Amino acid sequence: MKRILFCLAALISGLISWAQSGKNMVIIKGTLKGDLKGYPKIYLMTRSNTDSAIITNGEYSFSFPFEQPVFKSLFPEYLRHGNTMYQPFGILIAEPGTYYVNAETSTGMARSAEVKGPQAAELYRKFEQESSAAQMTISKTLAAIHGQNWYRVDEKDPAHAAVQKSRDSLQDLLYIPVIEQLLKKHPDSYAGAFVLSGSGRQIGTLEKKEQLLGLLSKKMQQSDAGKKFSDHIQGIKNSGIGKQVKNFVLPDPQDKDFSFDQLKGKYVLIDFWASWCAPCRQSFPRMREVYATYKGKDFEIYSISIDENKSAWLKAVKDENNPWLQTLDNQNISQSRFAVTGVPSTFLISPDGKIIASEVGFDPKGGSLIEQKLAELFGKKVPSPAAVEEKKKPAAPVKAIPMTRM
Incomplete structure (x- = not known):
């Protein structure tokens, strides 16, 4: 009898646990009608995570536990093949529940997809x-x-x-x-x-x-x-020109706290970037030339990553191997102190800690506002980029990636 009661208790406990976990789940039920060009997979992505499902008879689904509000993008695999341009399409998931996404390949998800479910979505x-x-x-x-x-x-x-x-x-x-x-x-x-x-x-x-x-x-x-x-x-x-930058402390790649006050007495080029930001990483060769020109002259570059994925940041730091300071913005300094709207963004700080110049984006050909300011301060210009094949030369300054969905 005791054994029967124990089994019943375990069964009831399991059912309660299952019901509770079900209430905390996110379920995405989607339809994508039309020609998939032989590529039936669809991806559900954030900057730090990717999941996939197979579209069968025009239908697919995803499910995962709800942890916190998140914006997830859907990317059909067939768009990687051919000349189709992909416009990001995502779902705002602000609570557990079932989300319905209906779209057709002929009009594209970004243009015509219908989302039904929790109100915020x-x-x-x-x-x-x-x-x-x-x-x-x-x-x-x-x-x-x-x-x-x-x-x-x-x-x-x-x-x-x-x-x-x-x-x-x-x-x-x-x-x-x-x-x-x-x-x-x-x-x-x-x-x-x-x-x-x-x-x-x-x-x-x-x-x-x-x-x-x-x-x-x-x-x-x-x-x-x-x-x-x-x-x-x-x-x-x-973050206006002339504003004093108050001290802040962020972790470096070795998880040691780095205090901005340690740079007092130097001109500091603060660079906000991210591992996933292609323009940021395209800016590094020119930034290395800037660093080589002014290092040892009371000048330092300080890169602050806005990455949410620490592993991706650490890998990018290792791959780029830039010879200057690196920290991870786990305090939202990019917003509360500098109001960054896109990456890359750079700020030039004076030895007494005041902002004297700022830029969004970068010019791979050199001659930016901040480079002009540095030349004025140190009496020396950064050399022009080495000549490369014409087809490889950047045609125009690279725009920053807006932080619209970050």
């Missing part, structure tokens, strides 16, 4: 579609005003200021209202906080950003995404 998908339409209108208007190649205008070009002014005005008129509508209608949704932590960093004045944050509920302002946006606002206040 549906709201974010709606925002994607509305904001995409707004951005398309902005792009067409800028092309009409400044020419079809308006987006290629470099910061050094005299026309850059006019293009930027037009773009800011159009975003105020067309793009920001899409965000405001989401926040006003759903102040307690994680979708709003997530949008601010990504797209919100790219647009608007400081005053407008503070207004947008105020539209979130107190609960969402305290969410991880809400705090990131709040940190970004504080970073804007901290």
Whole structure:
């Protein structure tokens, strides 16, 4: 009898445990109809993790435990083959539940995929579609005003200021209202906080950003995404030219704490980057030339990675083997102190700890604003890049990767 009771108790315990774990699961049920070109696999990815499933009769599924809000991208394997351009398509997973994704290959997931399920996922998908339409209108208007190649205008070009002014005005008129509508209608949704932590960093004045944050509920302002946006606002206040950089401490590759105060008395080029950022890693050869020119002259380069995957960071540090300081940003310093909106981003700090120059992106041909400042300070220019085959020469400065979904 005791044995029967014990077995019943174990069975009941197992059923309760199974029910509880089921409540904490994320299930993605998808359909992708159309020609897969013989490649039926589909990937579900974040920057640090990739899962895959087989599309059978146009259907596939994923399941995993919910741990915290996450944005996961779907990538059908057939897009790797042929000349099809892939536009990222993702799902905002803010809570456990079942998420339904329906799409067709003929129109592409980014354009036509339908997402059903928990509210935040549906709201974010709606925002994607509305904001995409707004951005398309902005792009067409800028092309009409400044020419079809308006987006290629470099910061050094005299026309850059006019293009930027037009773009800011159009975003105020067309793009920001899409965000405001989401926040006003759903102040307690994680979708709003997530949008601010990504797209919100790219647009608007400081005053407008503070207004947008105020539209979130107190609960969402305290969410991880809400705090990131709040940190970004504080970073804007901290990172202007002439601002004093307060001390911060981050871990190096050996897990030893490194204090920024240790660099007092030197000019410091702070470089924000990530292992997954191709432009960042393309910038390193030129940065090594900068380092070779000024090292030993009260100058130091200090690279700070925004990687969330520590192993990927450590591997990239080893592969690049750059001869300067490296740490991992596990304190969100990139936002709270510097308001970084894309990587690579660089800041030149004076010996007394003040910001004297900053840039987003880099020019592989040299001659950037920061290089000009260094030449002025040290009385010596960094040599021009060695001649290479014409087809290998970068045609234009490399833009930074926006931190829209980071």
